[in-house]
Amino acid sequence: MQTNPTPPPYRSLVAVGDSFTEGMSDLLPDGSYRGWADLLAGRMAARTPDFRYANLAVRGKLIRQIVDEQVDTAAAMNADVITLVGGLNDTLRPKCDMGRVKDLLTEAVERLAPSCGQLVLMRSPGRQGPVLERFRPRMEELFACVDQLAGKHGALVVDLYGAPSLSDPRLWDVDRLHLTAEGHRRVAEAVWQTLGYEPEDTEWQVPIPASLPPGWVTRRVADARFARQHLLPWIGRRLTGRSSGDGRPAKRPELLPYEGPA
Structure with a gap:
């Protein structure tokens, strides 16, 4: 008889970042935001008794603010899993020192990686359109840094940027900066699988069916x-x-x- 694989022994999760990790624009009826990190925590909690979760993310934060305001707090929690997504807000600023952004991301990874069982980094998704094309070189420079840091510090990388489905404008809210509820659901599935859990959706990367523009x-x-x-x-x-x-x-x-x- 075939048995399901043993789920990873992760008993705690800490999420670090900006609005993407806070959960905008996955709006709940009470006016709060859910998002991929909450969805992921819910799944992990369903598999693990006494599962603990913290989400330190705050919308609008630049990588310097994430380092100053969230990283030490997250490191002190000594969680089994820490997710870190940051720097994309910086790349959208007209004046952006990419060398400084990469240095700060490196500082964050160097402080977080030794403090947790598994650090998770991401190549963030981008909405198809002129904004993505304008800032694509900066984003890809940031993602190259993410890949390099992951290789050096044993972090996992979730490649959302390479998923065709997540660039579809229909998975983005009217503000064109944040994913819809369906977009966040797909991100949660991507992180879930990257952490080694059995897939619940094998087609999260598959584009949604075409529709008349x-x-x-x-x-x-x-x-x-x-x-x-x-x-x-x-x-x-x-x-x-x-x-x-x-x-x-x-x-x-x-x-x-x-x-x-x-």
Whole structure:
């Protein structure tokens, strides 16, 4: 009789990062965000009694802020698994010192890797469109650094950037910066499999079925709404030195037993 593989002995998870890891835009009925890290924690908790989870991610954080505000806290938790995703917000800034970004990412990995059982890094997904094409060289420079650090420190890399499905605009919210609930579900599956768990969805990388593209008028209306509701406020924050995460606490600041959303 065939038996299922023994699941990995991971009893705790700490997530470090920005809005991608906080869970925007996987919105719950109470107005909070869920996201791939919560979904992953729920799956791991279902397999492991007394599973503990912390999510230190805060939207809008740059890699310097992640290092200063999250890394030491995460390292002190000595979790079985730590996920680190950061630096992409930096690459989208008009003035970005990629050498500094890579140095800070290196610092984060060097501090986190010895403190946990398994460090997980990611090559983040990118939405098809002009923004991706403009910043692709910076993103790929960042991902090359991720690969190099993973090889040096024994970290796992989840290649979301190489998954055709996750570049589909239909898996991105109206702000064009964050994944939908289905996008986050696919990311959770990708990390789940990378950690060695038995796949629950063998087709997370497969593109969603083709559909008729929206008409010209529909696209222009969507562009206008995007500019008004998301692009202009984003530009305003950049000009005034503000961030969407200013004053916002970590999502789950303590490593506590996991309880799913009500």
